[in-house]
Amino acid sequence: MYRRSLRKRVAIAFAICIATLSVVWGLAFFAAIRLSEDRVLVNQLQRAAESYPSLTTNLRGYDEARSLPEPLREWGQTNPDEGLYEFAAEELHVAVVPVDNEQRNAFVVFDVAGIEAASSEDWWWLLLITGVVGALGVIGFGLGIVVMRRAVAPVWQLAKMVENIDLENLSAGDHKRIEASRFGDDEVGMLAETIEKTVERISAFVARERYFTSSASHELRTPITVITGALELLEQSELSTTDVEVVARIRRATLEMRTTIEMFLCLARETDDGLYEEQFLVMPLVRQAIDQQRYLLNDKSVDVEIDLIDIEIGDLSKPMARGHAQAFSIAVNNLVRNAFEHTLDGQGPITIHVDERELFITNQVRSDSDERHMSIEAASPNGYGLGLGIVQRLCERNGWLFSLRADEVSVAARLSW
CATH class of the missing domain: 3.30.565.10 (Histidine kinase-like ATPase, C-terminal domain)
Structure with a gap:
């Protein structure tokens, strides 16, 4: 029924689950990146369309700090290092570029007003992304459960079979309920076969125990009954004092033997x-x-x-x-x-x-x-x-x-x- 071992099936199940989740997450991130790119381009094109026919550009270059827009002049005169800077309040992004053999700096200013999303819109996007991530997590969890259940299904089936066996009242055919042949030659099959043989031996032992106690109960008590009867006949005859003491000892020994037999038979009985x-x-x-x-x-x-x-x-x-x-x-x-x-x-x-x-x-x-x-x-x-x-x-x-x-x-x- 199962061609691969339990260890291989569990490993394959984990691999399938991880690979599926990786592909889904990769597609989700790729879609998020493409959506962000399209959103920036659409917003930039929409802003240009609104100013038509006088087209304006969002990117401008400045050779000197004093020519920068008013909010950036004081900062530009501090001779900032080369790099990219963001001014969120002014909705400006600035790139500092060294020119003239790095003797002075030039500035490239990108006006993102109308292009970047508003704060309220960002929250909606965050909520959407959180929902998508949560949905993917739930899907991944459900997928993992389904895959693992299929991987360990033989173990669950074997456990149910063993559970249905009444350990308090084992019968001669209880070992046949396990059906070890259904589990193939993997680890579960070996375990099922071992349990089947063990239950078979226990069932045989219980049958022998019941036969022994039923037979021994009769075979061991019969001689005691015969001895007790013989002692009663002896006691009715004329005996000397010495013989009376001997008969009394025999009666006590017989009583002790009867008690011993009853004790061991009581302990030997399973039910x-x-x-x-x-x-x-x-x-x-x-x-x-x-x-x-x-x-x-x-x-x-x-x-x-x-x-x-x-x-x-x-x-x-x-x-x-x-x-x-x-x-x-x-x-x-x-x-x-x-x-x-x-x-x-x-x-x-x-x-x-x-x-x-x-x-x-x-x-x-x-x-x-x-x-x-x-x-x-x-x-x-x-x-x-x-x-x-x-x-x-x-x-x-x-x-x-x-x-x-x-x-x-x-x-x-x-x-x-």
Whole structure:
């Protein structure tokens, strides 16, 4: 479609625009010069016609300064240098010419009275010229826009094609909308081809992601369900104390594995059928996380305090958050687990503050140098369980805010919605 490269087309466009403007301006100046010449000759001829049959000449020569017209005599006696002089008030132009081997000066006087335009006429001409110049400027600007639009039209077409692609819901055929073959072999064609291939790869990746999450969701949860069922059968049988403890550990490990699978599947999904816009109750999820992770405090003398700010005790109708309820449960479970797991014996209490817009979890740590180092290291994004980086990603996906503050005294995690 386009035989020349984009760089050459832009250069040609500039050259055409500049050449056209140069020709137009040259013609305008040439016309102005010719108009001025014709105007002077017409005025001079008209003045001569008015004095017919006694023709007078506007040019006169004077050999001495005292023979000059009265307004010029005093000036001529000052022995002016050779050159041209203008006396606007007297409407006279004077040329000083040296004669007699430059021993004295002669004078040529040109009387322009009636030839030069009046001041009011000059203003009209200035207004006309200004209008012409402005019109040429507008024409040049419009011409430049037209030429440049034609030069960069392929880029604009490519931008519109890319704009029409829904990046939030890529389909397998979205790459075909670009039609890189329409742009030839220039720079725009290369860019279109690259974008087309990139969108094609992204579309294929999204399709693989959807297939993986749909398949993995079933394939990974099935073994967990089987193990959970087997544990329920074991618990119904007569077990020794040691076996009961082993079954409890297996159940906790299974629960952690289920949570881990749900977490990674939640992060892997690009879309989740609008579940990121649902409203859900916060307190049931918080209490569920505390119950699931309470076993971590079995061998520790640590209390858990739940502070419901501006919320009546037992009122589960608030607070409410908006987003993915499963993602919120995963994030709260991770934060509660971190607090329970990294709080040492006797370093409680662990406080959980809940109000209308945020969840605040604080756990105490020791202040001596060894345990201070341990607590600060545990507070890093990669130090808690699966990592607070995962919690951060879940919050970003749902539009929540997450922050962590750690020092030698305490670690505080804040989750706002």
